[in-house]
Amino acid sequence: MKIGILNGGGDCAGLNAVTRAVVRKSEQLGYEVVGIRHGWAGLLKPDTTTLRWEDVSHMISVGGTMLHTTRTNPFSHANGPETVLANVKKLGLDAVIAVGGEDTLSVAARLADRGLKVVGVPKTIDNDIVGTDVTFGFDSAVNVTVEAIDRIQTTGESHDRIMVVEVMGRHAGWIAAYSGIASGANLVLVPEEPVDLDKVSTFLRNRHQSGATASVVVVGEGCSITGSPPGDATKLDEFGHPRLGGIGDLLAREIERRVGIETRAVVLGHVVRGGPPSAGDRLLATRLGVAAVEAVKNGEYGVMVCLQKNTLSKVPLVDILGKMKNLDKETLAELKDFQI
Numbered sequence: 001m002k003i004g005i006l007n008g009g010g011d012c013a014g015l016n017a018v019t020r021a022v023v024r025k026s027e028q029l030g031y032e033v034v035g036i037r038h039g040w041a042g043l044l045k046p047d048t049t050t051l052r053w054e055d056v057s058h059m060i061s062v063g064g065t066m067l068h069t070t071r072t073n074p075f076s077h078a079n080g081p082e083t084v085l086a087n088v089k090k091l092g093l094d095a096v097i098a099v100g101g102e103d104t105l106s107v108a109a110r111l112a113d114r115g116l117k118v119v120g121v122p123k124t125i126d127n128d129i130v131g132t133d134v135t136f137g138f139d140s141a142v143n144v145t146v147e148a149i150d151r152i153q154t155t156g157e158s159h160d161r162i163m164v165v166e167v168m169g170r171h172a173g174w175i176a177a178y179s180g181i182a183s184g185a186n187l188v189l190v191p192e193e194p195v196d197l198d199k200v201s202t203f204l205r206n207r208h209q210s211g212a213t214a215s216v217v218v219v220g221e222g223c224s225i226t227g228s229p230p231g232d233a234t235k236l237d238e239f240g241h242p243r244l245g246g247i248g249d250l251l252a253r254e255i256e257r258r259v260g261i262e263t264r265a266v267v268l269g270h271v272v273r274g275g276p277p278s279a280g281d282r283l284l285a286t287r288l289g290v291a292a293v294e295a296v297k298n299g300e301y302g303v304m305v306c307l308q309k310n311t312l313s314k315v316p317l318v319d320i321l322g323k324m325k326n327l328d329k330e331t332l333a334e335l336k337d338f339q340i
């Protein structure tokens, strides 16, 4: 049995831990593992490397991905799907493990429909994949964000400023919400809810008039004050997503103008995506890697391994096609309780 493994989409902490677990479990079963480099691009134009235990044994704590990643979508290339399937055959791969977010897993679902023997593994710092309780990468990102906000808070207090902290999360506000609650931020704005600038400035004005000297506002990059999130709409990836960024600056300028208190913006962005995985993410990534190889062993293809009620499980890849797990009503309601 020869298994290929690839990582697609934005990187996150824990990707190398999955690769390590896949190699370990495969070697125990007498299988061979081939690393496919640069995501689906590595199957459009074969770019692979053999993976053995000595290549990965030390990788559980290393951030990023040793396989490299891209946002390549074979379905946006002429004859892309056919080329991928032909190259899988040429490389002698019996199965492919695709580790990615909704875009990468959607490609996996569509290729499964065309006969690819594929198992999906969910990953993303955004935590927005349906069918799984949580994605690895998210916990690490939240931990780094909270540490950063703790630091931003003290400098904000020293200077009597309002500090706006922009965090990633293209469509979903999980990072903003969890790090906002965990850091005791004063206001959290998420893409799931429209930003009401009047409410934001009234809240901050009242807070400062009642004695507060500093405030922290966390804002998800997918939030908008003009109708669509700021970014560079000319820079679309192969899945049609624009490059986002800039809401922190816009919001800080608007708050300063309306509230009359010096306001600074900090963009955390990629800082929270890089670096070593948290202990929780190392465990989750390892469990999912082992589960993916077990699915291959059992001939269960066209599925995504996942965590449901802290138990390893599987869902059909087609069930996640085109879906997104947004922040739920309960967490949003909890957030409001903590906005003080």
Ligand code: F6P
Residues within 6 Å of the ligand: 009, 010, 011, 101, 124, 125, 126, 168, 169, 170, 221, 243, 244, 273
């Ligand atoms: O992987 C998800 C994500 O981190 C989003 O939160 C963010 O919008 C996007 O990736 C940024 O990707 P890139 O690094 O390719 O600009």
